[in-house]
Structure formats: C-alpha cells, structure tokens
Amino acid sequence: MATQHSRSAARMMMAPAVVLLLGWMLVPLCMTLYFSFKKYLPLRGGDLGWVGFDNYVRFVSSSSFWPSVYATLIIVGGVLAITVVLGVLLAILLDQPMWGQGIVRMLVIAPFFVMPTVSSLVWKNMFMDPNYGLLAYLWRFFGAEPVQWMSQASLPSIVMIVSWQWLPFATLILLTAIQSLDSEQLEASEMDGAPVISRFWHIILPHLSRAITVVILIQTIFLLSIFAEIFVTTGGAFGTKTLSYLIFQRVLESQNVGLGSAGGVYAIILANIVAIFLMRIVGKNLDN
Amino acid sequence: MGRIVLDNVTKSFGNAQVIPPLQLTIEDGEFAVFVGPSGCGKSTLLRLIAGLEDVTSGKIEIDGKDVSGLAPAKRGLAMVFQSYALYPHMTVRKNIAFPLKMAGLARAEIKKRVDNAAAVLNLTDYLDRRPGQLSGGQRQRVAIGRAIVREPAAFLFDEPLSNLDAALRVGMRLEISELHERLKSTMIYVTHDQVEAMTMADKIVVLQAGVIEQVGSPLELYRAPRNTFVAGFIGSPKMNLIDGPEATKRDAHTIGIRPEHIAVSSDSGSWKGKVNVSEHLGSDTFFHVQGTGLADSLTVRADGEVSFRHGDDIYLTPREEHIHRFDAKGLRIA
Numbered sequence A: 001m002a003t004q005h006s007r008s009a010a011r012m013m014m015a016p017a018v019v020l021l022l023g024w025m026l027v028p029l030c031m032t033l034y035f036s037f038k039k040y041l042p043l044r045g046g047d048l049g050w051v052g053f054d055n056y057v058r059f060v061s062s063s064s065f066w067p068s069v070y071a072t073l074i075i076v077g078g079v080l081a082i083t084v085v086l087g088v089l090l091a092i093l094l095d096q097p098m099w100g101q102g103i104v105r106m107l108v109i110a111p112f113f114v115m116p117t118v119s120s121l122v123w124k125n126m127f128m129d130p131n132y133g134l135l136a137y138l139w140r141f142f143g144a145e146p147v148q149w150m151s152q153a154s155l156p157s158i159v160m161i162v163s164w165q166w167l168p169f170a171t172l173i174l175l176t177a178i179q180s181l182d183s184e185q186l187e188a189s190e191m192d193g194a195p196v197i198s199r200f201w202h203i204i205l206p207h208l209s210r211a212i213t214v215v216i217l218i219q220t221i222f223l224l225s226i227f228a229e230i231f232v233t234t235g236g237a238f239g240t241k242t243l244s245y246l247i248f249q250r251v252l253e254s255q256n257v258g259l260g261s262a263g264g265v266y267a268i269i270l271a272n273i274v275a276i277f278l279m280r281i282v283g284k285n286l287d288n
Numbered sequence B: 001m002g003r004i005v006l007d008n009v010t011k012s013f014g015n016a017q018v019i020p021p022l023q024l025t026i027e028d029g030e031f032a033v034f035v036g037p038s039g040c041g042k043s044t045l046l047r048l049i050a051g052l053e054d055v056t057s058g059k060i061e062i063d064g065k066d067v068s069g070l071a072p073a074k075r076g077l078a079m080v081f082q083s084y085a086l087y088p089h090m091t092v093r094k095n096i097a098f099p100l101k102m103a104g105l106a107r108a109e110i111k112k113r114v115d116n117a118a119a120v121l122n123l124t125d126y127l128d129r130r131p132g133q134l135s136g137g138q139r140q141r142v143a144i145g146r147a148i149v150r151e152p153a154a155f156l157f158d159e160p161l162s163n164l165d166a167a168l169r170v171g172m173r174l175e176i177s178e179l180h181e182r183l184k185s186t187m188i189y190v191t192h193d194q195v196e197a198m199t200m201a202d203k204i205v206v207l208q209a210g211v212i213e214q215v216g217s218p219l220e221l222y223r224a225p226r227n228t229f230v231a232g233f234i235g236s237p238k239m240n241l242i243d244g245p246e247a248t249k250r251d252a253h254t255i256g257i258r259p260e261h262i263a264v265s266s267d268s269g270s271w272k273g274k275v276n277v278s279e280h281l282g283s284d285t286f287f288h289v290q291g292t293g294l295a296d297s298l299t300v301r302a303d304g305e306v307s308f309r310h311g312d313d314i315y316l317t318p319r320e321e322h323i324h325r326f327d328a329k330g331l332r333i334a
C-alpha cells in the first residue's frame, strides 16, 4: 500500500487541508503573540509601541486574575464531575430495554442542540428568576424564600446550566461504550456471585474508564472557553469571571488589545498544560 | 455433589417455544455432552440450568433441591463461556480470584486456592498478566481456573473449544477430560463437534429443535441410534441412509450403513458404482461413490493404502450385521 509513490500522492492531496488548517490556526496565534508585546489601545491612541513583557506582568498582577482562575477551575471541575457521574447513571438507565426507548434517547440528547445563548437565557429567565422563575414557585410552594440564583449562587447556577448542556454529550459517549460491553462478561460475573453494585464497580466502570477519559478530555477543552453562558447570565459579576471572560473584558470593555492578548497567551498555555496532562492519561488508557 | 434433574422444563422466547417439555437427569459426577445442529437450543438449555434464563414452566433440581427460582450464583454452578468472558482489566490472578472475593473468603484462603488452580492448569507463570497478553489456549485455561476455584457442584461449558485451532483443541480436550477424572464433579458440555462428544462424554444428549432425540453413552448411540436423525448425526463421516428396494428387501423403509462397515473391491461386490471424490487422510481413505442407484452418493471408508481414481468402477459390500433398519417414521426397527 504505502509505496513511495502513493505516499507522495497522499501528501499532495492532503496539502490544501493542511495549509488551510495551519493558516487558520497560525495567523490568529501569531497576531495574538504580536499584540501581546505591544501597548495597543484602539480608542486611546492606537499602537503605542513595543512594551516587552509589560502586558504579561500586568495581566497576572491584576486583582481579577486569581479570582478568574478560581472561577474557571470551579466551573470546569464542577461541570466535569456532574456530567460524568450523571452521564454514567443515565447511560446505564438508557441501556435498559424499555418502552419508547428511541424517543427517550432523542429527548436526552436534545439539550445538546440548543444554542448556549438560548439555553442560558431560558434557564436564567424561566427557571432561575427569583420572582417568576419555576424554581422560585417551587421554593414558595414549600414555604421557602426563593433563591436569588444569579447573585447568591452564581457559580453553582452557571455550573448547573453548563452541565445541562453537556450532559447529553457525556451520556451519548458513555452509552455507546456501555453497549460495547460483552454481555457474557456480565453474565460471567453474575455466575461468579457479584451483586449488582459489585458488577458496576468491577466490570462496568473499568470498561467505561476509557470513554470517561475521552469525555473529560474533550469537555475540558470546550469548557475552558465557555463564554455565552456567562455573558447572558451574570455578565461576569458575582465571581463568575472566568479567564476567557476576563480576556474579553480586557479587549472589548477596556479596549486594551495588548493586555487581552497577553491573557490569551496565558489561556493557550493553560489549555496546553491540561491537554498534555490528559493526553498522557488517555494514552496510558489506550495502551492496554 | 451435583445431580441435575430437569422436570418438564420448557422455554419460550415470546411466542416461539424453543424448548418443548423436556425431561432429563444428569447423574452426579457424570460428563454429559449436549450435541445437535446449530439453533437447536443447546445453549438455551445450558443457560436455563445456569440460571441465566428463567424457565417458562417446569422445574430444575440440583441435588434434590428446586433451584428454578434461584439466582445463578446461588445454584453453586460454574460456567465457562465460548468467548471465555474474562475480565480484560484484571490480571489472571484477579480474574481467578474474583468469584472467591465475591464470596467473601479470607485473603490467605483466596491466595491458596488461586495458586492451587494455577498450578493445576499450568498458569503459574502468567498470574500477573492480563487476558489480552495471553494466547487462546491460556485464556481458556484461565476461564476454567475461574470456574474450578469455586469448587462448584457442576461445571457448564458452552462450546469452550470452538475458538481454538485444531491442535490446541485436541490438547484442551484431553485436559478437560483429565480435569473431570480428577475432580469427579458433574460436567455439562455443549458442542457441535462430533469428536468432542464421542471422546469426552459419559452420556450424550442429542437435541433437535429443543427435543431430545436420544440419550445414551457414545457407543450406545453409535451402535443403536434410535432414529435416522441420531444415525446421521453421530459418527463421522455420516452414516449412509438408503431408501427404496434395497431397504424393502430387508423389511425396512430406510436402511443405514456406516462408511466403515462397507468393504470395497475393484472386481466384485453387492453394489457397483463409480468413484467421485477420494479423500486421503493417510491412515484411512474415504471414497464418495456415485451411480449406485441407491442414494445420490455413498461414503465408504477403506484402508489408507487402497487407491481408486476418479471415475474408476468400485464394488461395495455392506456387512449385514451392521445394517441399521428404520421404519417409515424414521424410528429404529429392533
């Protein structure tokens, strides 16, 4: 198959895609790097020359930097924990033969197709509004004071909204993984005297470990950059300013492109650290 | 201990009755083999005994105790699956120890039993490997190891050797027979391999469409098949079944004669035909003979040195005392 000739032909045919992808990624990356070393204030004088690592130092020493790292970690970690745990349980549930299975599966997957902006607005206004939200009614029904979700429990609210969006993805991947489990293995463990809980811990969960790592890897990469959910709910207030939201504020609200770009470079480094870390876990998992 | 009695057991999947009422007793310490064509319900029957399927009606007794409603683990049986069903993420040691761990045995006792089983099955060097790093035969032995540590009342095997190559199959066949000699526990073994059935069994159960056609020792089935189905199923190559005048002459609707009970000659004999295909196995030669006017093709066995070519005339003489006679319903005439 892989003769010299077929390999060079393959390279030729892949070239346009590779060039396009490289351009797509390299141009913005280079521009971000370029601006991060400049003092660039579009509405206040424009390009004010090179400043070395000034922007990098200022971004980290700003009082909002560490809180934003904290918010990012809480949101990513919280959503991962919720989607993986509930995803495993839902996948097991959906794997059981039941009436109307096709429709139920469709419904479970549906949230994934709702745009983040829309779903956040729906959650914010229809569920979490302290006056006329559904949750407020529920609280009042039990005689409790409605929670001011967006201000009193801002981080948990966002974690909840984002989890709702990503749960279908986790469920879908885990469901396909469960379906690939050899039924004879479960029967063998049943013969071996393993009760339901042990079968879950010793057979199903190890079988799912690879799918779980894939879910964590992919979700982390996407969750690090969530934006719309914060923009339309709290607008970054009440301690929900993540790293990407902070960058957005620096560039667009403060009109400081240089500072924002420096933040962007930090975000790239952070994402790569996470990616390398997770790749190694997945790699180890894929080895056997 | 492991005397297994199936009393009027039936099994239906939806409307399809796979096992009609069935009566079977397997004595303690017996090696019983279920054979039959594909889809006849061998696996289903085994799974009913194991408890992996519920009986639709009837009851299953193990050592006189009704176990029809019991969970698989409570029946005290161990099963070896066709795919081995080893736990891929556990080492061989953990695989074998799993049923003991589930039974809540002390760690020292588990170690002792696992080491014992590993020694018996020549697995000592592989205890720290994972199933993915073992050959087919070794995986098979791990599956057996996982079964024997529990010291079950009976072993159930569902075509355990069908994934192995021919040479390994012969080896494992002997090992399982030896294991049976040593443990003396009841074993039920499903196969559609003739040779496995004949060589290993104390008792063969021939099934067709969920119905037991005959139960008996291998030689009983070979010498006195109860009907034409068993006659055609047991023995390799298959028995020749002949209808028509040759059968009527012997007061039967159908007669059967095994390939090994026909003498061949190049100049004289009762039946004359032409050699079509000859299969030389070295020790034996099988000739497929056509144009006898008795059946489409007759198979005969001859010594390895006998040589006929394609198209040669061949004369066949059946040994009268080995002719089986069957009536119009296919039942044996004594």
Ligand SMILES: Nc1ncnc2c1ncn2[C@@H]1O[C@H](COP(=O)(O)OP(=O)(O)OP(=O)(O)O)[C@@H](O)[C@H]1O
Pocket: B013, B018, B036, B037, B038, B039, B040, B041, B042, B043, B044, B045, B192
């Ligand atoms: N879960 C099931 N639902 C419906 N029908 C089934 C089910 N399991 C088995 N059957 C049917 O029961 C019959 C017997 O199946 P079984 O697996 O016992 O055959 P078998 O004798 O083991 O065949 P093989 O030699 O091919 O393994 C088949 O006709 C099969 O289609």
Ligand SMILES: [Mg+2]
Pocket: B042, B043, B044
């Ligand atoms: Mg089968």
